[in-house]
Amino acid sequence: MSDLKISNLHKHxxxxxxxxxxxxxxxxxxxxxxxxxxxCGKSTLLRCIAGLEExxxxxxxxxxxxxxxxxxRDRDIAMVFQNYALYPYLSVKENIAFGLRARKFAEAExxxxxxxxxxxxxxxxxxxxxxxxxxxGQRQRVAIGRAIVRDAILYLFDEPLSNLDxxxxxxxxxxxxxxxxxxxxxxxxxxxxxIEAMTLADxxxxxxxxxxxxxGAPLDxxxxxxxxxxxxxxxxxxxxxVDATATRTGVKLADGTTLDLPGQKxxxxxxxxxxxxxxxxxxxxxxxxxxxxxxxxxxxxxLQPTGSRVQATLPLGGASIVAELAAHDVSKPGEKxxxxxxLTRAVVMDPQSGQVI
Amino acid sequence: xxxxxxxxxxGFRLSFRYLLAALLVIVFCFPVYWLFIISFKTPxxxxxxxxxxxxxxxxxxxxxxxxxxxxxxxxxxSLVLASVSTFFAMILGTVAAYSLxxxxxxxxxxxxxxxxxxxxxxxxxxxxxFLLYVYFGWVDTYFGLIILYTAFSLPYVIWMxxxxxxxxxxxxxxxxxxxxxxxxEVLWKVVLPMARSGLFATAVFTFIFAWNxxxxxxxxxxxxxxxxxxxxxxxFGGQSNFWAKIAAMSVLGTIPVFITVAIMQRYxxxxxxxxxxxx
Numbered sequence: 001m002s003d004l005k006i007s008n009l010h011k012h013x014x015x016x017x018x019x020x021x022x023x024x025x026x027x028x029x030x031x032x033x034x035x036x037x038x039x040c041g042k043s044t045l046l047r048c049i050a051g052l053e054e055x056x057x058x059x060x061x062x063x064x065x066x067x068x069x070x071x072x073r074d075r076d077i078a079m080v081f082q083n084y085a086l087y088p089y090l091s092v093k094e095n096i097a098f099g100l101r102a103r104k105f106a107e108a109e110x111x112x113x114x115x116x117x118x119x120x121x122x123x124x125x126x127x128x129x130x131x132x133x134x135x136x137g138q139r140q141r142v143a144i145g146r147a148i149v150r151d152a153i154l155y156l157f158d159e160p161l162s163n164l165d166x167x168x169x170x171x172x173x174x175x176x177x178x179x180x181x182x183x184x185x186x187x188x189x190x191x192x193x194x195i196e197a198m199t200l201a202d203x204x205x206x207x208x209x210x211x212x213x214x215x216g217a218p219l220d221x222x223x224x225x226x227x228x229x230x231x232x233x234x235x236x237x238x239x240x241x242v243d244a245t246a247t248r249t250g251v252k253l254a255d256g257t258t259l260d261l262p263g264q265k266x267x268x269x270x271x272x273x274x275x276x277x278x279x280x281x282x283x284x285x286x287x288x289x290x291x292x293x294x295x296x297x298x299x300x301x302x303l304q305p306t307g308s309r310v311q312a313t314l315p316l317g318g319a320s321i322v323a324e325l326a327a328h329d330v331s332k333p334g335e336k337x338x339x340x341x342x343l344t345r346a347v348v349m350d351p352q353s354g355q356v357i
Numbered sequence: 358x359x360x361x362x363x364x365x366x367x368g369f370r371l372s373f374r375y376l377l378a379a380l381l382v383i384v385f386c387f388p389v390y391w392l393f394i395i396s397f398k399t400p401x402x403x404x405x406x407x408x409x410x411x412x413x414x415x416x417x418x419x420x421x422x423x424x425x426x427x428x429x430x431x432x433x434x435s436l437v438l439a440s441v442s443t444f445f446a447m448i449l450g451t452v453a454a455y456s457l458x459x460x461x462x463x464x465x466x467x468x469x470x471x472x473x474x475x476x477x478x479x480x481x482x483x484x485x486x487f488l489l490y491v492y493f494g495w496v497d498t499y500f501g502l503i504i505l506y507t508a509f510s511l512p513y514v515i516w517m518x519x520x521x522x523x524x525x526x527x528x529x530x531x532x533x534x535x536x537x538x539x540x541x542e543v544l545w546k547v548v549l550p551m552a553r554s555g556l557f558a559t560a561v562f563t564f565i566f567a568w569n570x571x572x573x574x575x576x577x578x579x580x581x582x583x584x585x586x587x588x589x590x591x592x593f594g595g596q597s598n599f600w601a602k603i604a605a606m607s608v609l610g611t612i613p614v615f616i617t618v619a620i621m622q623r624y625x626x627x628x629x630x631x632x633x634x635x636x
Contacts, residue, residue: 050531050535051534051535052531052534052535071534072531072534072535073534073535073536073537073538073539075535077535078535078536079531079532079535081528081531081532082528083526083528085526085528085529085531085532087529087547087550087551088551089550089551089553098533098536099535099536099537102533102536102537102538102542102546103536103537146532146536150536
């Protein structure tokens with residue numbers, strides 16, 4: 001059964017067309033991440049689902065019920081906001097209990113649910129405090145507590161971690177993933193951070209200019225992007241794009257290097273293409289060349305160590321690419337090495353349309 | 358360069374500041390003291406020269422006569438008119454301000470139009486109003502003055518509350534809407550607590566405006582709902598002025614405002630500075 005079904009959803013703000021016809025089907029229990037650059041319509045889409053924005057066209061069903069015109073409180077949803085949305089004049093306990101009180105739950109039930117939520121989030125010792133006495137991470141936990149204390153069909157998260165510092169963000173990401181595993185509820189999560197999207201999602205919905213560019217499992221999008229935009233958006237460091245010319249069996253780079261692309265079909269010899277190579281799929285040459293790999297010489301221009309790995313900038317076919325190598329495989333800029341390109345994972349794109357061929 | 362060591366100079370500067378502060382306090386408090394002390398003087402003491410700084414005995418009779426003649430009841434009238442009209446103006450004004458902020462009611466210009474009503478000189482409308490009130494039979498009634506004060510305070514309340522409500526993060530309200538509140542519940546459970554300081558500060562000023570009104574009360578009352586501001590003028594006679602009565606009445610009229618401000622002081626400071634920052 002699907003908990004959320006969106007059909008042909010449009011949203012106009014005056015003359016601005018923010019959401020341009022989105023169809024989305026979210027199965028029960030799934031963790032769906034809406035991701036994309038700012039202005040892609042992901043937050044607007046979430047606010048339409050929540051009922052905080054009226055939709056201009058299309059329908060929204062939650063739990064099999066058409067809620068397109070329902071008020072937010074009649075949609076059976078809970079939401080965590082970016083700025084926590086905690087009431088400064090209420091204690092942590094009353095903040096968490098707010099939704100239950102609004103829905104006239106019995107005092108005993110409120111007591112039970114609040115303490116259970118507080119226990120799950122490890123904020124039991126903070127219940128009597130006020131929001132101003134909490135750290136950013138604690139506030140975010142309370143905000144999440146406010147949502148999970150309710151029995152909603154759909155849990156919405158609007159960039160909940162973007163106000164936290166990097167370390168806390170990593171911790172809370174783990175926390176949210178654990179909560180999803182424990183609760184097994186359907187969650188829709190908006191972020192502009194592709195790492196959050198990759199790590200949290202059962203399914204990523206990548207939006208661009210008010211439309212879904214591609215959706216699927218994180219690895220699926222990572223390894224089999226349909227467009228140059230998807231290829232470039234997901235992954236860090238970013239995918240390398242090198243201009244090339246198609247040959248019968250692969251591509252020819254600007255400096256004349258030819259690369260055979262195994263399994264690549266549909267290439268029109270002589271056509272201009274863009275070769276996409278992820279930094280992670282480039283290695284320093286070993287004893288033998290693996291199947292589907294190509295070995296090319298390179299001179300290291302720049303090194304950026306990140307600990308166990310090092311990001312090496314080097315020239316390839318007239319372009320400058322980044323390779324993520326093992327830290328001890330290279331020593332200094334200017335070093336001449338050979339690198340192996342894993343061409344089984346390479347993608348070829350049409351430079352005009354951006355579509356992957 | 359001064360030859361004095363640094364800590365001595367700092368000490369001088371501090372004592373100079375205290376001296377200045379003390380002087381200012383005396384300058385500002387003296388009229389209040391003088392009013393207060395006149396209300397306990399005999400007629401001879403009031404006109405004595407050199408002035409009597411404090412009377413030999415306190416003449417409570419000045420107050421007693423006000424209560425005996427029922428004149429003190431005009432303070433009660435003022436209290437009823439000011440409190441009830443403040444109550445209604447706050448309710449209507451806050452709801453209207455919320456509507457202006459959240460639903461953009463009346464577009465960008467309605468709020469400016471509303472405050473422009475406040476800029477009209479009261480004297481321009483008081484006589485047409487008088488004729489209207491005579492026609493409706495509202496002259497010298499609580500109802501008539503409460504309606505007038507409420508209407509007259511509304512623009513101010515709307516304007517002030519609009520600023521305070523704009524400061525409330527929208528997320529707080531949206532979160533409450535999703536959690537199960539209706540718009541009215543959002544207003545009650547989120548907007549009012551969030552705007553509490555501003556609410557109290559605005560209420561105090563609204564109360565004081567009505568409390569201090571003289572013009573409307575003078576024209577639109579006779580004997581039943583005379584306010585204390587009008588009553589005071591009755592003691593200015595053709596032959597002589599009853600200074601002791603004037604002073605005693607003024608003291609009675611000051612006490613409720615004094616108490617109100619004392620209670621609300623905490624909110625007043627915050628409310629005013631909030632408005633100041635927001636502009």
